[in-house]
Amino acid sequence: MEQKVFFIKTFGCQMNERDSEIMAQSLSTYGYVEGMDIAGADLIILNTCSIRAKAEQKVMSMLGYLRKNKKNKPDLKICVAGCVAQQEGKRILKKMPHVDLVVGTQNIYNIGELLLESSKNGPQAAIGLDDKYDIPNLLPTLSSRNQDATISIQPFRKFVTIMQGCNNYCTYCVVPHTRGREVSRKSNDIIDEVNALVKGGTKEITLLGQNVNSYGKTNSVSDNGNSYSFSDLLREVSEVKGLKRLRFTTSNPKDLTDDLMRCFQNIDNLCHQFHLPVQAGSDSVLKKMNRKYTVRQYLNLVDNLRHYCPEIALTTDVIVGFPGESPEDFEGTMNLLEKVQFHGSFSFKYSDRPGTRAGSFEEKIDETIKSERLARFQARQDEISFKRNREYVGKIKTVMVEDCSNDSVKSRTETNHIVHCAKTIDARPGDCLDVTITRAGQHSLQGKIINPG
Ligand code: 5AD
Ligand code: SF4
Numbered sequence: 001m002e003q004k005v006f007f008i009k010t011f012g013c014q015m016n017e018r019d020s021e022i023m024a025q026s027l028s029t030y031g032y033v034e035g036m037d038i039a040g041a042d043l044i045i046l047n048t049c050s051i052r053a054k055a056e057q058k059v060m061s062m063l064g065y066l067r068k069n070k071k072n073k074p075d076l077k078i079c080v081a082g083c084v085a086q087q088e089g090k091r092i093l094k095k096m097p098h099v100d101l102v103v104g105t106q107n108i109y110n111i112g113e114l115l116l117e118s119s120k121n122g123p124q125a126a127i128g129l130d131d132k133y134d135i136p137n138l139l140p141t142l143s144s145r146n147q148d149a150t151i152s153i154q155p156f157r158k159f160v161t162i163m164q165g166c167n168n169y170c171t172y173c174v175v176p177h178t179r180g181r182e183v184s185r186k187s188n189d190i191i192d193e194v195n196a197l198v199k200g201g202t203k204e205i206t207l208l209g210q211n212v213n214s215y216g217k218t219n220s221v222s223d224n225g226n227s228y229s230f231s232d233l234l235r236e237v238s239e240v241k242g243l244k245r246l247r248f249t250t251s252n253p254k255d256l257t258d259d260l261m262r263c264f265q266n267i268d269n270l271c272h273q274f275h276l277p278v279q280a281g282s283d284s285v286l287k288k289m290n291r292k293y294t295v296r297q298y299l300n301l302v303d304n305l306r307h308y309c310p311e312i313a314l315t316t317d318v319i320v321g322f323p324g325e326s327p328e329d330f331e332g333t334m335n336l337l338e339k340v341q342f343h344g345s346f347s348f349k350y351s352d353r354p355g356t357r358a359g360s361f362e363e364k365i366d367e368t369i370k371s372e373r374l375a376r377f378q379a380r381q382d383e384i385s386f387k388r389n390r391e392y393v394g395k396i397k398t399v400m401v402e403d404c405s406n407d408s409v410k411s412r413t414e415t416n417h418i419v420h421c422a423k424t425i426d427a428r429p430g431d432c433l434d435v436t437i438t439r440a441g442q443h444s445l446q447g448k449i450i451n452p453g
Helices: 014-028 053-072 083-088 090-095 108-121 175-179 187-199 230-238 258-266 283-288 295-308 327-340 367-390
Strands: 004-010 032-034 043-048 077-082 101-103 124-126 157-161 204-208 245-249 273-275 313-320 344-349 396-403 408-413 418-422 432-440 445-452
Touching: 004 014, 014 032, 014 043, 014 077, 014 108, 014 157, 014 204, 043 053, 043 083, 053 077, 053 083, 077 083, 077 108, 083 090, 083 101, 083 175, 090 101, 090 124, 101 108, 108 124, 157 187, 187 204, 187 230, 204 230, 230 245, 230 258, 258 295, 283 327, 295 327, 313 327, 313 367, 327 367, 344 367, 367 432, 396 418, 396 445, 408 432, 408 445, 418 432
Parallel strands: 004 032, 004 043, 043 077, 077 101, 101 124, 157 204, 204 245, 273 313, 313 344, 418 445
Antiparallel strands: 396 408, 396 432, 408 418, 432 445
């Protein structure tokens, strides 16, 4: 078979990173190998995100730019996959006639077949979204991707999808529309995948889902039909021999159980890090967002998490300028920031998304006010993150090595902080070392290697 080269550009979340891996793996059975740039590619895939208007605009402008490439190389195949593909479907083919294939979020496993189909019969859009979707089982082959493509596909650190879709219908969010109804994978399939990865040299696993806390709630995930929760899954995965670190993302506070919080106390290899999106610090905004918790309830969760795991590093997502957000509502978000002192946060200006309820809400906030609020929030978060980073100075931490190809060693703590050290010993990615933290920067820490951990 003639070997062809594909180039894949991933936008958006870790879920998409994992989906890109799946497409890469599927394509490898169709004679494709991964390349590192657009120039040498026979097939270009944009794996897209539509969570915010800006993310979607980025994809559209890149697609427009690829028109030239197709003109210069008529055999070039262009594929749009992921959330924008799901959302726009055939409209993409109409607007962008140089696109050969549109692959929706549940169709990525068939990308190879769909490509053949488009070669035979012209441009295709596969965007079926099945409510009772069975996530196919594709055991990972660690070698299926170009290992330099992104940091997240380094073989010692891998993602495992445990569920797809979302049933929460937060009023601002496009995900239920692009990823469909919530479906959890069978626990045995997940354990098999983790076992295969760890056997192949993986040291750290991140379990992925739009709302992992509700794993197993909408469909049966155990072979005997017994109830089985996300905490049960965490316990089982954590016991896979050779797995050094376990993480998960992302969580909705409304489904966070005491049992799950206690896992941070009881599971040794569960990393002391929690991403718990709050979105807003005002009860009335949270209600309009359909988040189903109050500020007080969120603060109680934070207290409980810190009770079970005092050193846990908390991060969050915040939206500013949601329709109707008053100056007082926004002060509520600033107050929450002061109370929790998050280690870090991701903050965004609200943007209307197609098909969402908030899209039709009145009292839209002026863009300049949104920008001012975002700037204020981010400036304060930067100060807090820096202060949090300084708390680590003088402490001894175990870090996992990510890169030691230069004279410094780049590594990561359990709390997800990057640590740079002078290369005083030879280490490989995935090795654990003990370091003393010597300095804190705004975005990373510096340390000194003491001994292999
Ligand atoms: N506008 C702005 N931010 C959004 N997010 C999700 N939808 C929107 C939207 N319409 C943010 C939320 C979510 C993160 C992934 O993106 O904070 O947690
Ligand atoms: Fe973007 Fe959400 Fe789709 Fe991930 S699931 S790619 S964040 S829209």
